Amino acid sequence: MPSSVPLTLPLLLGSLFSYTFFGALLVQVYIYQTAFTRDPPILKLLVYFLSCAITVDAYLNASDIVFWFATSYGNPTVFSGGRYSKFYGPIMSSFIPMVVQLCFCYRIFILRRTVWPLCILIALISLAQFVAGFCSGVLVFLDATYNISSLHERFNTVATYVWLTSGTAADVLIAITMTVLLSAGRSKGHHTTHNIAKSLTILILETNTFSAMSALAFLVLFTSLPGTLYILIPGFALSAIYANTLLVTLNNRVILRSGADAEHMYSTSGENPLVDHGDTRFRSIETVTEMSFATPTAGGHEAAAEEPIFSNGDVSRV
Numbered sequence: 001m002p003s004s005v006p007l008t009l010p011l012l013l014g015s016l017f018s019y020t021f022f023g024a025l026l027v028q029v030y031i032y033q034t035a036f037t038r039d040p041p042i043l044k045l046l047v048y049f050l051s052c053a054i055t056v057d058a059y060l061n062a063s064d065i066v067f068w069f070a071t072s073y074g075n076p077t078v079f080s081g082g083r084y085s086k087f088y089g090p091i092m093s094s095f096i097p098m099v100v101q102l103c104f105c106y107r108i109f110i111l112r113r114t115v116w117p118l119c120i121l122i123a124l125i126s127l128a129q130f131v132a133g134f135c136s137g138v139l140v141f142l143d144a145t146y147n148i149s150s151l152h153e154r155f156n157t158v159a160t161y162v163w164l165t166s167g168t169a170a171d172v173l174i175a176i177t178m179t180v181l182l183s184a185g186r187s188k189g190h191h192t193t194h195n196i197a198k199s200l201t202i203l204i205l206e207t208n209t210f211s212a213m214s215a216l217a218f219l220v221l222f223t224s225l226p227g228t229l230y231i232l233i234p235g236f237a238l239s240a241i242y243a244n245t246l247l248v249t250l251n252n253r254v255i256l257r258s259g260a261d262a263e264h265m266y267s268t269s270g271e272n273p274l275v276d277h278g279d280t281r282f283r284s285i286e287t288v289t290e291m292s293f294a295t296p297t298a299g300g301h302e303a304a305a306e307e308p309i310f311s312n313g314d315v316s317r318v
Contacts, residue, residue, distance in 0.1 A: 004076065008069070010229035014236035015065050021240035022058045025051060028247035035254050046103070047250070050096065050243045057092055057239055060084035086140045089235060090163070094133020096239035097167050097215070100246045101126040104174045104208075111181045122173050129166035135159040164219040171212030178204040203252050207245045214241050 029051045033044075064083050072078035102123055109119045136159045182204065214234050221231040 006228055010232045011068060012065070014232040014234075015061050017233055018061055018237040018240055019058065021237050021244055022054055025054055025240055025244050025247060028244060028251055031251045031254070032247060035251070043250075046099070047247065050099065050246065053092065053096060054240050054243050057088040060088050061236060085232075085236075086137060088239070089232075090133050090137035090140065090160075093235060093238040094130045094137075094163055094167070097170075097211070097242045098126045098130035100211075100242040101129075101170045101174060103246055104178070108174070108177050108181065111178075115177065115181075118173070118177060122170055122177075125166050125170045125173070129163055129170060132159040132163035132166065136163055160222070161219075164215065164222060167215040168212055168219060171208050171215060175205060175208035175212065178208070203249065207248055211241055211245045214238060 029047065032047055061084070064085055067083060068078055105119045105123045105126070108122070109116060136157065139157065139159070215238065217234045218231055218238065221228075221234070225231070
């Protein structure tokens with residue numbers, strides 16, 4: 001009798017991988033709702049929508065795991081149909097990345113309005129990724145003979161390749177563009193501005209590179225290991241990875257502002273920010289002096305930043 005490991009192991013590892021990032025997302029959402037109570041309603045709605053969507057994904061995934069490995073354990077026919085994986089697999093793993101990538105498109109536009117053609121290009125690539133992923137999911141839904149063990153054969157379509165390559169391309173473009181824009185801003189500001197831009201550059205590279213590598217791993221496994229389910233290891237976690245990318249970027253404002261506040265205190269009073277003076281580390285971020293730095297205008301001149309990248313009154317005006 002053939003071993004069931006090639007079928008069951010990717011399902012189990014992919015689910016565990018997904019739960020790991022779901023747990024990380026819950027922590028990020030808690031930090032966000034605690035530290036940024038004055039963010040614009042539209043941004044709060046986006047954060048809570050993403051967290052609810054990933055929660056639904058985690059619930060459906062847990063339901064599948066219980067069905068596959070508990071209530072129907074030992075019965076190979078339980079994998080026919082794929083159950084809810086047809087939804088939180090291709091559809092949500094293309095929808096959530098699109099939402100996050102469009103947010104970064106808006107951020108790039110705020111940084112430098114003159115690069116709007118590049119923003120449109122990234123947005124179109126991201127939309128193509130979602131449409132292709134959605135079509136792949138619909139084709140699976142309409143296939144009455146679908147079996148998760150034959151996933152590669154069912155997904156071996158043009159739409160799937162467009163979905164996987166577009167997601168990676170959009171992430172790479174976002175990472176490169178943000179890095180170039182932030183690096184350009186570092187040379188034009190004062191010392192605090194330089195440190196903030198440097199920290200943001202590193203963060204953008206780390207988060208967007210990780211999401212791009214996850215999408216690339218999905219593509220590589222799909223093309224190099226046909227007939228296996230190992231693509232599900234990054235595939236199940238893809239939507240949670242992208243949601244974490246956005247939340248980590250938003251919550252990084254806490255670190256940026258606390259560092260800028262400590263440097264300001266040291267420069268004005270001569271006090272070492274590492275020494276406890278009433279311990280202000282746990283103050284609400286909204287009580288710290290607002291920081292912003294110049295944003296290039298459409299004419300190429302510097303002006304005081306009036307528009308936040310993601311929220312009002314935060315260090316995210318970079």
